[in-house]
Amino acid sequence: MDLFEHQARELFERYGVLVPEAQVADTGSSAREAAGKLDADRHGVVVKAQVKTGGRGKAGGVKLAADAAAAEITARQILGMDIKGHTVHKVMLARPVKVDQEYYVSFVLDRAQGCFIAIASAEGGMEIEEVAEARPEAVARVPVDPAEGVTDEKAAEIVAAAALPADVAPVLRKLWQILQSEDALLVEVNPLVRTADGAVVALDGKVTLDDNARFRQARWGEEDEGGDTGGLEAQAAEKGLNYVKLEGEVGVIGNGAGLVMSTLDVVAGCGARPANFLDIGGGASAQVMADGLSVVLGDPSVKSILVNVFGGITACDAVAEGITRALGQIRLTKPLVVRLDGNNAARGREILEANPHPLLEQRTTMDGAAQRAAELATAAAAAA
Template identity: 35%
Template sequence: MKIHEYQAKQLFREAGVPVPRGIVAHSLDDVTQAFQQLGGALAVVKSQIHAGGRGKGTFKEQPEQRGVVLVKSADEAHENAGRMMGNTLVTIQTGEEGKQVNTLFVEEGLEIARELYLGIVIDRESSCPVLIMSTEGGMEIEEVAEHSPEKIIREYFDVALGLLPYQARKMAFALGMEGKTVRSAEKFLTKVCQFFIDNDCSMTEINPLIVTGDGELVALDAKVTFDDNALFRHKNLEPFRDLSEEEPAEVKAQDAGLSYVKLDGNIGCLVNGAGLAMSTMDLIKLHGGEPANFLDVGGGATVDAVTEAFRIILADENVKAVLVNIFGGIMKCDVIVEALLTAYDKVGFHVPLVVRLEGTNVEKAREMLAASGKDIITAENLTDAAKKVVGTLQG
């Protein structure tokens, strides 16, 4: 689950991670009042969407307007906010479709002595979190990794212990910090790493992490993603979810207990089992097709689950054919076909449907399909199924 910058900074503040003073704004009047309330000569008005690159992003309706702007008066804040609020921001991470800005964050301006990059992710090879930092703050870390990999430093830490003080000082020295800034870094880095552990984050990024004129580290940005599988332990995070920022079909699938991810292809996939779903998509691509989704209905494919899965797949206008690939283990093939045929009648198909079955009671299931009289293409194995579904699109 992703959250907005202003929400991440609220959680940072509660965890003792230094952040600038800021006020969230949902209207133009809120922006004006926020600037006045902050009481400084400078403020930053920031678009709040679930995507990076906002500072370099542009609005479809206002190409000259950036997603993050520095303002020097309440009127200037109001004027910029008017071009941002309700408009579509396009960044390197949103794609050409962009995302609509419904919320702004007005933050105090700070004196910046240095800009750094900070990121924390789980390293799968070492099975522990890794703190990643660079002197190239404000830049996309992918660009730094490609052109200046020597400027990226890493420190692995234990989830039971967190980042230890000596590790924080090691990072600070590697980044060329001295004196008061080293002490600030020790506190900052240990706290932000503990935040990552305590909240079951999958990613925490601060870009830029700044060193102020007073030598203090402050999170000028905040991007946080939580592990969905651990959200049951963090009921306090539920209110932070913004459904308007999520793919509607994925939200609908989640509510129905389905694992669904929308993709860019035109062949819909309904499969039971994550590994089988991945294999199905691989074979579709191998034979010249493009999967339109990942969809795992799980081991207990009920009529309601299969029906909802079909509705979600067919609601995608890009879907021109559907491949059902089922391995009947816990759930018998004939029971699955019964659910499939019922769902077929409820939903109504307007695209070719290819079905491959294997497992318990598979012969009985194939007989049921043959006797149904429905326009369903059957396949003997997965390779055959992939060739047939791609073939329906190739004439």
């Protein structure tokens, strides 16, 4: 479960990481009131969209307002925005700080190595992926043994590897404490800044909690976040679907995590970007297919949908029946490419052929289906 930025900020503050003074608002008038509490008429205020996705600044979801009146206008502009399929229902208003230097620090779980990785750079404030690609030597990656944790010695090792100032080390210790105590899979600060008066402050934060620890952790925001609640991922979770939002244009639905991951790779190899990971598991009933299609169709960035199913315990004819019935329950508005293989695949294809839909096409191979979905997405984007 990803936290909203204002929740991550509250968590940082609780564990002693310095953060800017901030308020949360869900209307223009409450934003003006919040800006007044932050003395915006003297210092201005930063208005930031609260959605569980990146790219807010590029999408116009982060703006500087000169005073409380401007904060109300700005908040009204940002509230209701759609940012990568997430509707903005709240904004965070934060007091600006004078930045002298910007850094990047994070701890993230590396399942392959069976440890956490500290990723740090003296060049924060931008996409760390771009920095790592252009100048990999500027980004330090230091393994952290979960049993040992971030000791004073480990924090000093991370600081030295990333060429960070020595006073960042205590912040690393506190961030690790958050990760460990809150059962987090990711704790990221970008940027971590040194202000003009020498303080080390977290200007932004991202925290992902481990849902497997739900039984022993009080979840953040499930009761009081109202309309957003994580956007499409929350909608899918309510329907019992394993869905992860990505940043592409081809919606992907498959049965089995391995098959879906392979499908994402094939779509990317065809020159398109997958818009999501959606695993319907072993069942493909009409309701499951309808739920899956409705979630994917709810993403405005999706231009085409690829259903890739390998029949096993659930035969392809049952999947085809599910798709046919699902199309009777929902309104298909985007091209749908279906590839069926495995148990009863031929019969499944016959069922779809006998129940044609103007937006549905079939392909017999995964490569062919992915290529066609990519072509349809490209054509739709060009026509938009």
